[in-house]
Amino acid sequence: GAGVSQSPRYKVAKRGQDVALRCDPISGHVSLFWYQQALGQGPEFLTYFQNEAQLDKSGLPSDRFFAERPEGSVSTLKIQRTQKEDSAVYLCASSPSGPSFGYEQYFGPGTRLTVT
């Protein structure tokens, strides 16, 4: 069956540009998560949705980062005025249940963002 998909897989942006990263979760999954993974580190939590509601955005590093899931399915992570320190892999995960972090999460392959 179809897993979590993310697009684009690779994105190169010039410093100061805005980027939008897309996540298509597994159909019917209630919960959706975004993570940031710097080179050589484990993923770090950014934000969490249950359906269309953003229940936790405590991990977003600055107000340049914005996430939405308007219809409770596809989600977009937007980064405004990108900086070099935003270079990382951005991972999306979905889970069939909520509201809770305590369920198996299914991860997409990630989008590798490079800011030059």
Add this chain to the structure above:
Amino acid sequence: DAKTTQPPSMDCAEGRAANLPCNHSTISGNEYVYWYRQIHSQGPQYIIHGLKNNETNEMASLIITEDRKSSTLILPHATLRDTAVYYCIALSGNTPLVFGKGTRLSVIA
């Protein structure tokens, strides 16, 4: 969340059991032990989780000590495809996954 500590790397011969340790000495009573792994250039993959009883599924076994201060993930017959970074996470239901740096397992032919 309780902090977990894992060795940074381990080697295992192909076909042998891989035993990956994890210390979580400050784990609280409502926190589960979760294991995920991340194969190179892929997203993390859920393996197994448990509270205090040992657990087994098609991928692995999880042995949790009686005092719950440590656990071991066992891959009974490691293959080259099991080469990955393995993350041990102590998790309650109300806080996000905290991955840490994990253990890089190299399965050697």
